[in-house]
Structures are given as C-alpha cells and as structure tokens.
Amino acid sequence: MSQPALSSIHVHPLKAVRGHAPREAAVEPWGLAGDRRWVLVGKDDKIVTQRPHPRLALAAAEQLPGGGVRVSAPGMDPLTVDVPEPRETTTIEVWSDKVEAVPADRAAHAWWSAYLDTGIRLMHLDDPATRRPIDPEYARPGETVSFADGYPLLLTTLSSLDALNSLIAQGDHADEGPLPMNRFRPNVVVSGTPPWAEDDWSRIAIGEVTFRIAKKSGRCVVTTTNQQTAERGKEPLRTLARHRRFGDQLCFGTNVVPESTGTVRVGDPLTILE
Numbered sequence: 001m002s003q004p005a006l007s008s009i010h011v012h013p014l015k016a017v018r019g020h021a022p023r024e025a026a027v028e029p030w031g032l033a034g035d036r037r038w039v040l041v042g043k044d045d046k047i048v049t050q051r052p053h054p055r056l057a058l059a060a061a062e063q064l065p066g067g068g069v070r071v072s073a074p075g076m077d078p079l080t081v082d083v084p085e086p087r088e089t090t091t092i093e094v095w096s097d098k099v100e101a102v103p104a105d106r107a108a109h110a111w112w113s114a115y116l117d118t119g120i121r122l123m124h125l126d127d128p129a130t131r132r133p134i135d136p137e138y139a140r141p142g143e144t145v146s147f148a149d150g151y152p153l154l155l156t157t158l159s160s161l162d163a164l165n166s167l168i169a170q171g172d173h174a175d176e177g178p179l180p181m182n183r184f185r186p187n188v189v190v191s192g193t194p195p196w197a198e199d200d201w202s203r204i205a206i207g208e209v210t211f212r213i214a215k216k217s218g219r220c221v222v223t224t225t226n227q228q229t230a231e232r233g234k235e236p237l238r239t240l241a242r243h244r245r246f247g248d249q250l251c252f253g254t255n256v257v258p259e260s261t262g263t264v265r266v267g268d269p270l271t272i273l274e
Contacts, residue, residue, distance in 0.1 A: 004270035007191040014038040014061035015147045016049040024265040030128040031152035034063045039147040043119040046093040050222045054230040081108045138214040151255035156186040163195035176235040182227045207268030211256040218249030
C-alpha cells in the first residue's frame with residue numbers, strides 16, 4: 001500500500017450546502033479557514049439543514065475574500081452576501097448548543113426564504129474563538145468549533161469508502177451504490193490506508209499540522225441524500241447499521257481536533273503518531 005496522503009480538501013462556507021475543494025487550506029483551531037462560518041436558521045432560531053430540507057443539496061456557497069459568500073441555487077439569481085457589521089448578536093440553537101451569531105442583511109434572509117418557501121435567516125459566526133465550545137467530554141479547555149456538527153474537522157478515507165461500497169453491493173439496495181464521498185461531507189479525505197484504519201488512530205499529522213482524534217462520526221439521514229439530485233434512498237444507513245454500529249451510532253469517518261495550526265495541501269503525507 002502506498003504512503004498515506006491527503007487526497008482532497010473540502011470547505012463548506014455555509015453549513016448544509018455545497019462547498020468547494022481547494023488544493024490547500026489554512027487550519028485554524030476551530031477548523032479549516034472559512035468552513036461552516038455561516039448557517040441557516042428557521043423562525044424558531046434553530047439551525048436548518050438537509051435533514052428536513054434535502055433541496056439544500058442543490059444550493060452552493062462560494063467563499064469570497066474577506067469572509068463573505070456568493071450563494072446560488074436552482075431557479076434563483078446568485079446573491080453576494082457580505083460579512084455583517086458587528087452588532088447585537090442573536091442566540092441560535094446548533095443542535096444542543098446555544099450560540100451567539102450575527103444576522104446577515106435582509107436580502108439574504110429573503111433569498112433563502114424564497115428558495116425553501118419558509119421563513120429563513122442567514123447567520124454568521126463572528127468570533128469562532130469564543131462562541132461555541134466543543135463537547136467537554138471530548139475537548140480540552142478552551143477548544144471551540146464553528147457551525148460544524150460538533151468538531152472542527154471530519155476526516156474520511158478512500159479505502160473505507162471502497163469497503164463500504166463493497167458491502168452495499170452485497171445488500172438489498174445494491175442499485176444505490178457505489179456512493180460518492182460527497183454523501184459524507186468531509187473536510188479532509190485520505191488515501192493509502194487500509195479500510196477502517198482510522199478507527200485505531202489517536203493522533204495524526206497531515207503535513208505540518210497535528211490533530212487529535214476525538215471520536216468516530218455518527219451518521220444521519222443526510223448521507224442518504226443524493227447531492228446532485230436531492231433524492232433520498234436507503235443507503236448507506238442500511239449497510240452501516242449492519243456493519244458499522246457502535247453503541248447507538250452508525251459510523252463512517254472520524255472527528256478530529258487540530259493540535260496546531262498551519263496549512264494542509266493536497267498530496268501532504270499523513271503520519272500516524274499514535
């Protein structure tokens with residue numbers, strides 16, 4: 001097997017919509033620079049994701065210099081959204097966390113409300129260093145995260161996806177496979193490892209940056225959503241339930257926390273430290 005290496009990088013400026021795949025990215029304490037610094041919320045100030053709104057898979061957000069985004073979606077004219085001026089924040093709910101965030105301008109709220117046909121607001125995370133601590137069960141003092149589900153980065157491996165697709169091909173919904181990696185919305189994808197090797201890692205380095213493994217990543221219905229069509233099927237959850245159940249979670253990929261900062265680049269070697 002070849003030397004493990006970073007195969008691809010994925011940054012999602014706005015949680016729940018399509019992002020982009022740069023050749024390099026700065027690693028900040030709370031995740032890749034620009035990743036999931038924006039989020040949509042409903043009238044109840046709770047986050048809006050692909051779980052109830054699979055059509056978000058068809059929308060995209062392009063990161064702009066200075067932290068703004070250019071959003072696009074079928075049937076909508078693209079819209080450029082600047083980082084809002086610091087002002088009074090709004091308390092929103094990101095799963096079980098109460099987080100302070102800054103509303104975007106009204107044009108952005110109207111754009112997303114029109115696309116999803118319900119009341120939506122676009123929110124920005126102004127201070128990722130202080131706003132949202134990582135779950136203390138898996139964190140060190142002072143560690144924070146953006147609007148990601150729970151941890152700064154999600155790592156997946158190509159070999160584990162190949163192994164999963166082989167299992168899907170043997171199941172009752174083989175016609176749904178093979179699945180692409182975008183079903184899992186990772187930040188970093190690694191090549192050159194044995195299948196499921198990431199289960200046993202505690203610390204790794206990608207190029208110049210070191211990371212601590214926090215926990216396996218439990219998966220939800222979003223993974224059954226075709227990111228090109230927004231249609232839903234049964235896989236990979238059916239197969240994960242048979243082969244990758246850990247307690248009450250169906251797992252694929254692993255959550256990692258930066259121990260240092262720096263830049264990661266496609267092709268960087270991956271070193272297993274512990």
